[in-house]
Amino acid sequence: MASSAQNPFGERPLAYGADGALAMDGHSLEAIARDAGTPCYVYSAAALRARARRLKALLAPGDQPAFSVKACSSLGVLKVFADEGLSFDIVSGGELARLRRLGVEGARIVFSGAGKSAAELQAALEARVRLVNIESLGELDRLRAFARGSRITATVALRVNPDVAADTHEKIATGHAGAKFGLTPGEARQAAAALAGDPWVRLEGLHIHLGSMLRRGDEFARALQRLEPVLLSEEMRPHKLQWFNLGGGVAIPYRLEEPATDPKPLLSPGIGFARRHKLRLMIEPGRYLVGPCGVLLTAVEYVKDRGERCFVVADAAMTELLRPALYGAWHEIVPVRPARGRGLRTFDVVGPVCETGDTLGAARTMPLPNPGDLLAVLDCGAYASSMASGYNSRPLAAEVLVDGETIRRIRRRQSAEELLGLETP
Ligand code: LLP
Numbered sequence: 575m576a577s578s579a580q581n582p583f584g585e586r587p588l589a590y591g592a593d594g595a596l597a598m599d600g601h602s603l604e605a606i607a608r609d610a611g612t613p614c615y616v617y618s619a620a621a622l623r624a625r626a627r628r629l630k631a632l633l634a635p636g637d638q639p640a641f642s643v644k645a646c647s648s649l650g651v652l653k654v655f656a657d658e659g660l661s662f663d664i665v666s667g668g669e670l671a672r673l674r675r676l677g678v679e680g681a682r683i684v685f686s687g688a689g690k691s692a693a694e695l696q697a698a699l700e701a702r703v704r705l706v707n708i709e710s711l712g713e714l715d716r717l718r719a720f721a722r723g724s725r726i727t728a729t730v731a732l733r734v735n736p737d738v739a740a741d742t743h744e745k746i747a748t749g750h751a752g753a754k755f756g757l758t759p760g761e762a763r764q765a766a767a768a769l770a771g772d773p774w775v776r777l778e779g780l781h782i783h784l785g786s787m788l789r790r791g792d793e794f795a796r797a798l799q800r801l802e803p804v805l806l807s808e809e810m811r812p813h814k815l816q817w818f819n820l821g822g823g824v825a826i827p828y829r830l831e832e833p834a835t836d837p838k839p840l841l842s843p844g845i846g847f848a849r850r851h852k853l854r855l856m857i858e859p860g861r862y863l864v865g866p867c868g869v870l871l872t873a874v875e876y877v878k879d880r881g882e883r884c885f886v887v888a889d890a891a892m893t894e895l896l897r898p899a900l901y902g903a904w905h906e907i908v909p910v911r912p913a914r915g916r917g918l919r920t921f922d923v924v925g926p927v928c929e930t931g932d933t934l935g936a937a938r939t940m941p942l943p944n945p946g947d948l949l950a951v952l953d954c955g956a957y958a959s960s961m962a963s964g965y966n967s968r969p970l971a972a973e974v975l976v977d978g979e980t981i982r983r984i985r986r987r988q989s990a991e992e993l994l995g996l997e998t999p
Pocket of ligand 1: 783861961
């Protein structure tokens with residue numbers, strides 16, 4: 575990967591080629607857009623592998639790095655991580671079905687979520703997932719009954735809410751007392767007491783997840799201080815814990831001028847905790863592994879130039895990238911073929927969806943594009959395709975994986991028949 579000194583794109587697998595157009599791992603994004611149509615997502619397999627390897631290098635051999643499937647659940651991307659030997663963190667039966675399709679065994683899957691349904695718990699049991707992360711006493715009761723009824727031993731971790739308010743966007747913080755996630759430390763001890771001597775449910779781990787876009791190791795250190803008394807409590811004594819799952823949340827830079835995040839200082843309190851207590855460490859980052867590896871390509875439909883206020887209307891919308899509309903998130907937007915000799919203008923890049931909030935980027939300053947020009951929205955590997963919707967009856971966009979010499983269409987664009995396929999008038 576090029577360093578940021580040579581390449582304004584830092585760790586992203588992007589560079590302007592000799593022909594003047596933006597390329598991913600040497601493949602022209604213009605050619606990919608011509609072939610796949612726009613809007614489309616494009617990912618680099620080399621970048622996915624490089625990030626997975628970098629994380630693995632921070633861990634000990636018995637530890638398990640897991641990819642949080644919700645960040646990007648496309649089969650073509652999951653396959654790259656499965657082949658790299660990663661485990662997976664899932665939150666639904668649908669995500670489980672994706673991994674089953676790839677042949678990923680249950681021993682490489684952990685299942686979180688505040689509202690797992692009866693069918694989802696049953697499917698998790700049957701798939702023999704490594705750990706079901708228990709988030710409520712009600713869920714534990716349900717799972718115990720299913721395990722007994724189906725005579726399948728369930729292995730579980732307790733997801734503890736450590737009441738640490740992470741310094742991040744309020745909608746993606748999960749580890750404070752006001753959040754719906756996890757058990758209080760008191761409930762976790764109750765759950766451990768209830769499981770003593772249960773022949774069908776083995777308590778094997780503790781789990782925390784503080785939130786997303788985390789940058790501070792001290793937040794993890796504080797959470798671990800709150801978790802330690804649970805681990806050392808009387809109620810835990812009958813159980814043979816093996817795992818400590820630190821959750822995900824490693825931030826990535828969304829602005830070109832920001833430096834890359836080093837995951838090590840974030841992970842080191844958890845690594846120390848696991849070693850001290852002789853537990854195997856699990857981590858489950860999503861964004862860190864995929865975010866910088868993908869772009870969303872979009873073509874300009876219209877330019878509404880009103881002097882003071884100028885809108886570039888692109889063919890991608892909040893349906894392909896919800897993050898700006900939902901969180902006010904920033905994604906860099908760059909021209910695929912920068913215009914020469916055109917002056918800079920400031921304009922909003924908006925989509926065709928009928929919502930004023932349907933903005934991909936407000937107040938961007940660059941040469942004003944023309945209709946037909948291509949733009950690349952950066953850092954769309956995570957929480958872009960996986961958060962897509964069909965609002966305004968828009969079809970799901972195509973997805974492309976660039977892998978060395980090859981370019982593979984890992985999802986084609988949804989057709990009009992498929993869009994209506996589930997319905998009858
Ligand atoms: N583990 C659990 C239990 C989680 O709930 C999540 C994310 C992760 C791991 C992975 O977090 P990451 O490493 O990707 O930060 N849609 C939002 C992010 C929501 C994250 C939800 N949970 C966004 O676009 O920023």
